[in-house]
Amino acid sequence: MNKKIKSFALSILLVIPFIYSYAQQKTKAAASNWRMQPVHVPTRWAKDVSPTNVLKEYPRPQLVRQNWQNLNGLWQYAISGKDADIPKQFDGHILVPFPLESALSGIEKQLMPDQLLWYKRIIDCPSIPTNERLLLHFGAVDWQTTVFVNGRQIGIHTGGYQNFSFDITDYIKRGANELLVKVYDPTDRGPNPHGKQVLNPQNIYYTSTSGIWQTVWIEKVPAIHVTSIRTTPDIDNSVIRVTVNVSKENSNLKVKVTAKTNGRIVKSVNGKTGTTIELPITKARLWTPDDPFLYDLNIKLLQGSKVIDKVDSYFGMRKIDIQKDEKGIDRIFLNNKYTYNLGTLDQGYWPDGIYTAPTDEALAFDIKAIKAMGFNTIRKHIKIEPARWYYHADQIGILVWQDFVNPPHGLPDSSKQIFENEVRATIDQLYNHPSIITWVLFNERWGAYDQKRLTEWVKLYDPSRLVNGHSGELLYVNDRLRARADSPYISSDMVDVHSYPDPMAVPYLPGKARVLGEFGGIGVPVPEHEWNDLQGWGYIQVTPMELVGKYEIMLKRLKKLEIEGLSGSIYTQPFDVEGEVNGLLTYDREIIKIPINQLQDVHQEFVPRMRKGVLNPESSIAENVNINDTDQRFPELLNEYEKGKRDSAFLRRLTLMAHRKKDKINATKISNDYIAGLKEPYSKKNLIFIRQVTQTSNDSGFKLFQSNPEKVNAILGGNAAELKIKEVIHQEEIAPYISDSNITPDWDAIHKSIISKYGNLFEEYVLGQQMIYYINKKDWESFGKYYVSYFEKAVMHSDYNINNVSWYIFLYINDPKILEFAVKVNKINVENFDKTAEAHDTYANLLYKLGKTKEAIEWQEKAVKMSNNDTEIAKNLAKMKKGQPTWH
Template sequence: MMRMFECKCFAVLVLSIIFCCTVQAQMKPNWKMQPVPVQTRWAKEVFPTNVLPEYPRPQLIRKDNWQNLNGLWDYTITDTSASVPSDYQGQILVPFSLESALSGVQKPLLPSQNLWYRRSFIKPKLKRGQKILLNFGAVDWQATVFVNGKEVGKHTGGYTAFSFDITDMLQLENNELVVKVFDPTDAGFNPHGKQTLYPANIYYTAISGIWQTVWLETVSASRIVDLGIKTNIENGTVMCNINSEMLDSNIQMEVTISTERKILNRTIGKYKDLFSLKIPNVRLWSPEDPFLYDLSVKLLKKGKVVDEVNSYFGMRKVDIQKDSKGIDRIFLNNRPYFNLGTLDQGYWPEGLYTAPTDAALKFDIEVIKAMGFNTIRKHIKVEPARWYYYADKIGVLVWQDFVNPPPSLPDNSKNEFEKESKEIMDQLDNYTCITTWVLFNERWGSYDQKRLTEWVKKRDPSRIVNGHTGELLYINNQLRSPSDSPYVSSDITDLHSYPYPMMAVKHVGKAMVCGEFGGVGVSVPGHQWTDLQGWGYIQVKPKELEIKYKFMIDTLSKLREEGLSASIYTEPFDVEGEENGLLTYDREIVKIPIEKIQRIHNPLIQSNKLSLLYSNSLIVKNIDLNDTDDQYKQFLALYESGKRDSIFLRRLTLMAFRLKDQKCLTKIGKSYIDKLTCLYTKENLFFISNITRTTDDEGFRIFQSNPEKINKILGRNEAENMVKSIISNEYIEPFLHIGGSSPNWDKMATLLKSKYGVIGSEKVFGTAMIYYLDRKDWNSFGKYYSLYYKTALSRSEYHINNISWLLFQNVNSPEDLEMGCQTMKYSIEHFDQLNFNAYDTYANLLYKLGKREAAIEWEERAKEMAPTYHNVIENLKKMKEGINTWK
């Protein structure tokens, strides 16, 4: 999905309809769920004493030998240079991330900070030769683990499980477990998906720390580590590769396949890597019949069980074949199978990456299938093991995205991406539901596509590889991202088309799919993350959605006849500021009745069996088609007759805002603000900033008068940015239209400084800087760059490194270059400590000023951070040789 615009708010968006009034779970006096604008029905079932109690690893079960460590842990946040703390600032509910409401904390973790966890546990009783493993489902991003003050190991990667043998570090009774977490989110080189420190549409609240179950496991010294299961439906065999820790060569392995407690095949042999078992009368797995076989593996010594694990598998095959008309299609079990999918992001209002309960996790798959979808594209996130278990058991195909690397970063980001992608493939390899690996999404962080696509195909030939979903991206039939070789080495030709689906490009041997379409936004009052205008590629009224959706699916039916093999609709659920889901974010309201969605889908998938899951467990309400802004006149009449309660005023304010009735917005907005008893909260200030449009609005006065207080709540410069935006709209934009070819910027700056202080003149100088940048008048650009940054160093509205690089390349004035040096030095000290590009810009500015030794010193620092980056290497070489680094 393409990023459309950025939100102004730095922090986690937490908006509630009735502010200062929180709906909290009454669990324990030292923990409570933090307020969120909406929450799912399962949030109230979360208790510190019973958090996600289900066995976390359904494909490798030792059910009687584990201890769940979920629950209340101590936590604290320090800077990254701090050692193991002795004092902790509060408690956090594991496994909910620091930023989530269910954690009880709901704070962001900055790139300059570490998050620390601590808890104690009793050493489990051990028999001779047994070991204790400490298991983590997932920790985002880098975890360092200590037991009783000793480091036991470190793991990087926010989406995969890891374990440590802690047996030798345990004491007889109480033991202390400490976990240190570093997570730079989108400021580092780590894969981070759609998380961002600055939430915006299609980018969401970051998560940091432990976000899946933590547990202890008692195992034998000789034990099964994991299984590799590959099926062959042609000859009805299962290949089982057993990875084990084996301390005794006399131990045998026993592999048993059964169904409904009836043994179908069993083999016993000495220690070896691979077992092959035949299955009689094979029953194939599919979304219409998600049949699973039980698998048991034992280690035996003299007939006694040393270790035993239970697992399962499904018999299915997926590949690309030609149909009876010679069209390349996706085949399931040697039959053409249209993958009717939806783009599931796996976010929850109260838990973010973590579902509040196991039932909630299961619900998402059930309701998606109940709507008639047979495929889920798991979008740039890896779920807990139990999600894939339910996908296997309920029966949906899964297209699994890799977690994209950040763009424009040095080789360590690529190395980390490939390491983590390998771990993801290894961890998810046995799940029957996963039929397709999705390498890159819309070029986000993409590189070496041919090599990596072929690497994935070679590593797992049993699945389809979609190497580059959405490399061709169409918005309203206009191509936004042309590409010379968009489908190199892929099994699929895949384009994204918003809002309406399109046919993909035809290539011999590749199936054609529409990897994303839809994005139709529908707001549902009372069920929104933010009741300000939600986002969708198009925004429609509730009555229009069913008509548009049916048209899209009818279009897919026609494209299917022409050769389309799959489609992915955006999306099943609203996510934070996005309102393009078929259900609301809280999973309470469905925007088209489920029965109607089923009927719309049935002609396309030609199967009625997928709808059988619609039951009492999937209680959702249908949308009220009349609850829209069409009621504005009636609401205004109620206002004039004296209705003034907070909920009503807020709704009416938003109606006036959306309908652009500025006169009423100013009046009603002030009425709403006057009703607020706690004005200076993140939620209220964020709302006020968004409804403030003119200098006459009450919000302008509040933000202009109290910038320091507001910035402490909303984030750096948020108050000034809002004030500048309104000044620009009211004064500078009209001035540009009447100013002709040579606007008198200095006169305008003097006027606005007299009205609004330095903020006024600063906005003028910044606008003038961009004005002359667009016209390539470099002397004037340099002049206004200097005037702007004399006051705007700490509150720049522009990307300092990018704008300063243009200064270096095009301006020769020593005074302006000196200002550029001061600006870049400030930026490095305060914002860009980890950005080698900023070091490079600063070094080049110094060099152009004739400060060669200092320039070489800073360029060498840039090279240390990015040792293989070509431009830095070349610039350093030129500096040492005394050659200009600018044209």
């Protein structure tokens, strides 16, 4: 090595420790500044989360080794354009593994489909001996992940719910190493399975999550090591079948598989890797929800007589199938015994972590709470949980119906292969968990295709479980059939009906169990425990007092259906989720809406072994709801307000009460006090609330939107400020004068009043209202006049659909000047805003009526082509070519 090279190498060695030390200092500084973003209803576990305390538990209980390092904590992050290179600067720090959109990430930003999310972290690596490898593991990253180590791309993974790993041994050096992760996630705008995540959540859809959302960790393993195991219990033959897969096959490899209980060896068998090894388990203690007994499993990988790798696992001895009961009814049997599946629909969402539970204790709590209420089944709805959730389900003892994550609606061909790859990966990932007894292929036909083929493929790939291929293919809403497939339940083990709100009878099909895959959905908002107090949603709304009686009536109906042949039912749902308030517990898990003892009592009719109190090791899972805390308290709370009570939560609640009571005077007065006390009135959450409660020009919200519309629009998007101002102006200045159809409004007076109060900016709004008024009156001469007046000012930012309004010009106006003006307006429309066939058709017809036949035919031909030969559009083209009028 020459002197220059030696000098350069030395400088590198000196710089690396400096960079690593500098990175450590930056991370420590960021840790001291990290804060969870504000959450209206945080869970009790959020306070336990910090940059040094983030989901520390071993993340893979089915394949345990001791030599591992958790990488959860603060990472640098950046958001860039979709086509951007690796960023030179980062935006700040994010708490991994909480999704970017969550409060616990410390960021709470929405990743858009045209953006990338970047993560960076410096990791310290020891030297790796030649007979060992270093693996980098990700629990889950949503959706497409590219990983770089020290600037070199090491791999790409696609799939938002499946774990994946990369061998990074050949890319690292001793000491500081840069780990970089690039994530692309189009949410519901791409070909990817995305579950209930959408960019604009409403009703049954929720906030999207992007990026790393499960534990990241590194693990040192032997060069030849166990990569996976597969365990299949067979209680009828008293064996557990085990397959051990390794990183590199070798004729000299053997595996020793040992089953234990309480440290005592039950059976130990030697065999070959990659083959099925049978361990006899005589007098097996069977796994059930009443007795969730698990055997320990020890795997040793031998090369000759030397142990080169060892992992620990576990298994449960259980069987699930469809059998006939003593009356000849096809039912669900667990361990050759009829077992009613009394379940609830668990979405797996959290107010502070969204997709990611704040702590492992929180993750287990949900299962414990559901079982404490007397259920023995959870339908995990269109989400795959971290491995530790299923580990807790195995230990606590709950039956699991596991949904696959649905492909997108309007399925492109590329989505089908993506979906099928993820189905296979999901089965492989979760195969060993005894709690999972059913795979649910499609829900209510969301993205459904090739159901027969796919149902049969899942059954063939995993014959140890039931397959519910068509959940909710029959859907009842308020006792009326709403949807039906052409050939329901082909090849499925179940006939599955969804029925809201009340349970309905399920059709009989030979050889299939009958189940209610969803029912219930009774909405009960609980003040001060709502994710969004502006949007409470359920299939029906009742008071807390009414809920108990309604639920008991439903369960009596359910018992009658069970006697007639029903084998299972899934109640919607255990916890409120965002805008849905139909949970038995609130979203923050703090309030239970039916006392726990009453739930256990009514559920004993279905799950008799679940005795009162047995399932609840804690004194209480949640506080009972106050059944009297409803809007009937408005006079009482108003009296407290008048006596001087002014805390923010109280004012917010009282504002909404006043609005629901239609008490406009107090609504304005109280909301003004609430807004005056806000520290950050221009935060997005506060502006959404202010927009909702602003109804008069005397409201503080109106003045806030009027004084700074640019700032409001930048936060809420579009012309949110102007739209709210126009809404109020309409209600106060226009609506009172046009409500009586027998009175002609004095538009000049209305015009002068609005201009004098709000300025010329709102003149075009009045003109637009006049235009619409005269359409409704079918006064076409006046309509034409105000069409011109309005679009002279507003063509580039119209409040109205130009195509729809202009069609009336085509039909009823003959004045050439107005037609000429309408042609200009619609040319702007088709060139800038509306690329539909209908807009082209309107433009062509206006040209034709004006006498510009040749140009009209050219545009009409474009419209026909765009519409795939729509009959009406094609008829208009034929008339134009024959010189016939198209406006009669």
